[in-house]
Amino acid sequence: xxxxxxxxxxxxxxxxxxxxxxxxxxxxxxxxxxxxxxxxxxxxxxxxxxxxxxxxxxxxxxxxxxxxxxxxxxxxxxxxxxxxxxxxxxxxxxxxxxxxxxxxxxxxxxxxxxxxxxxxxxxxxxxxxxxxxxxxxxxxxxxxxxxxxxxxxxxxxxxxxxxxxxxxxxxxxxxxxxxxxxxxxxxxxxxxxxxxxxxxxxxxxxxxxxxxxxxxxxxxxxxxxxxxxxxxxxxxxxxxxxxxxxxxxxxxxxxxxxxxxxxxxxxxxxxxxxxxxxxxxxxxxxxxxxxxxxxxxxxxxxxxxxxxxxxxxxxxxxxxxxxxxxxxxxxxxxxxxxxxxxxxxxxxxxxxxxxxxxxxxxxxxxxxxxxxxxxxxxxxxxxxxxxxxxxxxxxxxxxxxxxxxxxxxxxxxxxxxxxxxxxxxxxxxxxxxxxxxxxxxxxxxxxxxxxxxxxxxxxxxxxxxxxxxxxxxxxxxxxxxxx
Numbered sequence: 193x194x195x196x197x198x199x200x201x202x203x204x205x206x207x208x209x210x211x212x213x214x215x216x217x218x219x220x221x222x223x224x225x226x227x228x229x230x231x232x233x234x235x236x237x238x239x240x241x242x243x244x245x246x247x248x249x250x251x252x253x254x255x256x257x258x259x260x261x262x263x264x265x266x267x268x269x270x271x272x273x274x275x276x277x278x279x280x281x282x283x284x285x286x287x288x289x290x291x292x293x294x295x296x297x298x299x300x301x302x303x304x305x306x307x308x309x310x311x312x313x314x315x316x317x318x319x320x321x322x323x324x325x326x327x328x329x330x331x332x333x334x335x336x337x338x339x340x341x342x343x344x345x346x347x348x349x350x351x352x353x354x355x356x357x358x359x360x361x362x363x364x365x366x367x368x369x370x371x372x373x374x375x376x377x378x379x380x381x382x383x384x385x386x387x388x389x390x391x392x393x394x395x396x397x398x399x400x401x402x403x404x405x406x407x408x409x410x411x412x413x414x415x416x417x418x419x420x421x422x423x424x425x426x427x428x429x430x431x432x433x434x435x436x437x438x439x440x441x442x443x444x445x446x447x448x449x450x451x452x453x454x455x456x457x458x459x460x461x462x463x464x465x466x467x468x469x470x471x472x473x474x475x476x477x478x479x480x481x482x483x484x485x486x487x488x489x490x491x492x493x494x495x496x497x498x499x500x501x502x503x504x505x506x507x508x509x510x511x512x513x514x515x516x517x518x519x520x521x522x523x524x525x526x527x528x529x530x531x532x533x534x535x536x537x538x539x540x541x542x543x544x545x546x547x548x549x550x551x552x553x554x555x556x557x558x559x560x561x562x563x564x565x566x567x568x569x570x571x572x573x574x575x576x577x578x579x580x581x582x583x584x585x586x587x588x589x590x591x592x593x594x595x596x597x598x599x600x601x602x603x604x605x606x607x608x609x610x611x612x613x614x615x616x617x618x619x620x621x622x623x624x625x626x627x628x629x630x631x632x633x634x635x636x637x638x639x640x641x642x643x644x645x646x647x648x649x650x651x652x653x654x655x656x657x658x659x660x661x662x663x664x665x666x667x668x669x670x671x672x673x674x675x
Contacts, residue, residue, distance in 0.1 A: 261352055263597055264572050265429075265535040266438040267526060270319070271515060272312065272360060272447040273555060274541035276305075276564045278512055286460060287509045291520030292568070295539060299570025300577045300613050306584040306624040306641055310543035310555045310562040314627075315585060316361065319542070320344065322589025322604035324627065331629040344589040345438065348596045354435045356425065359418035359442030415443045419518045423525040438592075443518060446511035446545070448554065450503075456510030465502040465509075468548035469665060478550060479669070481637060481650050485556060501548050508547060536572050536595055538588075541565040550666075556628060558639040558648045558656070559666050563626055574613045581612055581619025582641050584626065647671075 276282060279289045281296035282303075308318035314325030320343040321328050328340055345355045349372065356372055422441045429437060496504070519539070526532050544562045546552040555562045567583075569591075586606030593600050594608045605625075611617035620643070627638040639648040646666070648656040657671040 261436055262534075263353075263436045264595060265436050265531060266353075266592065266595060267522070267535050267537045268438065268440045268592075269443065269519060269522065269537070269539045270316075270360075270440070271443045271445060271539075271541040273543060273545045274446060274512070274515075274566055275508075275545040275547055275561055276541075276566045277561075278509065278545075278547075279516075279566060281568070282566065286464060288459065288513050289516040291516045291523060292539065295519070295523060295537060295570050296568050296576075298576055299537070299568045300574055300579055302567035302569075302583060302609070303578060303580045304582045304624070304641070304643075305540070305565055305567035306563050306582065306626055307541075307543040307565050308585045308624075308626050309628055310557065310626070311628065312360075312542050314629075315542040319540075319585040319588055322586050322600070322606050324586065324605055324625065326627060326629075327605075342601075344592040345440075347593055347598055347601070348438055351596060351598055352435050353596060354437040355440075356437070357440040357442065358421045358425075359415070359440070360444050361440070361442050415445055415515075415518055418443065419521050422522050426522070426525045426529050426531060429529070429531065436596075441522065443515060445515040445518070446508055448508075448545075450507035450511070452507050452510035452514060456514050457507055459513060460506040460509045462499075462502045462506055465505045467498060467501060468505075469550060469667070479650070479653070479656055481635065481653055482550065482552065482557060485552065496548065496553075504553075505547060508545065532571070534572075536574075537568075537570045539566065539568040539570075540585075540588075558626065558628070558637065558646070560646075560664070563639070563641075569609070569613060577613075579609075579612045579619065580643075581622050582624040582643060583609060583612070583619075583622060584624040 278284050278287045279296075280287060280293040281289065281301060307315045309315050309325045309330075314330040317323075317328050317330035318325050321341050322344060323341065325331060349355050354372055418441060422439060425437075425439055523532075523537070526535060526537070542565070543555045544560070544565055546554060546557060546559065546561045549561045550557070550559055552559075552561075557563070584606065586604070587609050588606065590600040590604055590606050590608040591610060594610050600608065607622070612619050622642075624641040625638065626641070627636070629636040635651040635653070637648060637650045639646060641660070644659060644661050646656075646658045646660050650656075655671045656666075656669045657673075658666045658668070659670060660666075
């Protein structure tokens, strides 16, 4: 896919070459401006050079075996299919998330943080490797990350951290990812060769794959076990004189189906639920590739009724509120054990959820509903604030390493987020890149998001271009506008 990058567009949009995927870096990207056209196409502003953040509060980046090692603990919570707008701290008028709101109130919220691929497996591969999904051949949910390159967890473990994982990870089972303990949900990780299912020609979902929405009187969820396991680990580490730790908690919520226990569903009366931009069908401007994805999901041939839409949305909001309670359980245990002061908490998701906007559901699109994810970083020397600079999952690797007092190895695509947290960098030069080769999409596409613009390149189809400042809902495709 990437060999077909539209170099003309990347050049016109004045994107600096370090933010392009490797196949696109041979472009001679100019920073010149030419009248009104370049004024309109210019999205990046010059800023001060990025500077490293000195974690004075966490002195003593010790070698393995030395004591004390005062580097921070890291609690990394990753959810699944979390629409970044569906939280109280994100300004949603209905969704009740008191625990996440408290975390956000004492931390930094990244408002333009992106998945490098809005599908579970490739998103998590980028998150842990610091490379784009195609670089580690994690193209879709049939090709789980296999540890072919070291993760940031490998480097932290080698430096003396105790790294462990519980919950959804989506890595190939049985490989070395730098985790001393792994208690994960098995799914995509067990069979790396089911490509016939995922790579088949585009077709509607069969009856057994249709989604349902609503509530059940009892809806046990495996996330409860992973939350309990994470809390037990925190209790066991309380007062420990041992190494600093990194605890990864992978929660499967709020991934569909849209079903939640009754008490959460009834928190959101149906008459309070707003309809999406295009209820009951796709908007007329829907791109052909997006229309094909809708066909794959069977929502153009059998559109949701308005009643079904609001039930699905109410259930999804309830799923997030239940998830918020689970996060609260973990954060309460962290505080009870006296470890909050020396722990950096990072909360994010692998990808978002369309939730009916643009007439689409689920994941796998370049629209913000699916591609943008929440990111909150709280604890240590970092105060409360908001960062609107575009960033993405690949930036987490360099960030985790810097938190651990380590330098990022050469070749990582991302950059540490700590200079943005400290205010030492304005972020004007940064951009986020994403790609997809899955979800009924046989051609693949890639996108670039900067402060003002989002450009989406398709193979064999016209591109999309959105002015994200003037058109944050991405309803007006400017790609054909010569202005």
